[in-house]
Amino acid sequence: MLVEDIMNTDVKTLSPTDSIAAALKMFREHKIRHIPIVNAENEVIGIVSDRDVRDASASIFDNGSKSDLLLQNELQTIMSSPVVTVHPLDFAEEIASIFYEKEFACVPVVQNGKLVGTVTEKDMLYTLIQLTGTNEQGSHIEVKVPDRPGILPEVTAIFGKRKTNIVSVLVYPCNDDPAYKILVFRIQTMNPIPVITDLRNAGYTMVWPQDDKEPKL
Known part of the structure; x- marks a missing residue:
């Protein structure tokens, strides 16, 4: 912008x-x-x-x-x-x-x-x-991923399979491990559980929501 x-x-x-x-x-x-x-x-x-x-x-x-x-x-x-x-x-x-x-x-x-x-x-x-998309209704997801070329399209492909619209994407360092990044997604759905499940099945670590803070429907 x-x-x-x-x-x-x-x-x-x-x-x-x-x-x-x-x-x-x-x-x-x-x-x-x-x-x-x-x-x-x-x-x-x-x-x-x-x-x-x-x-x-x-x-x-x-x-x-x-x-x-x-x-x-x-x-x-x-x-x-x-x-x-x-x-x-x-x-x-x-x-x-x-x-x-x-x-x-x-x-x-x-x-x-x-x-x-x-x-x-x-x-x-x-x-x-505006850049973070917090002014729009949706769900917030944070994923810990390896810091390597091509990782972003790999992760977003999982959202694509669910035909989930991504409102915004932010990337910030993982303070605990410099070999990883945190991807922050704002997605246009009030039910993120299927995407979260797919991300976990693909081997990615969820930073948010955590296992004990899973969205309730």
């Missing part, structure tokens, strides 16, 4: 010389948490979060005049810069590492040097839901 498939293109922006008060108003009116700061050419030069604005605002114990004065400061005094950006043709799965490693909550999307959208941590979470 590409960034352009998940990004928000209706982006609210401000200039570096706009006031903190303008950002505060935009946050409240549009119920957003991040505002890209752009120049006259729509190039991203900074980003401001609602937390930045809160931190820059006066304490509730300060008098009104001081609060008003602080809110008139320009956004360039509090914005984060330089800004990490992504491209519309980047893979959404790959940019997830940016959110994790940098602890970002929003990343601007830039094409030909111009701002074209944003991706938020909420967008990434929804993408994960």
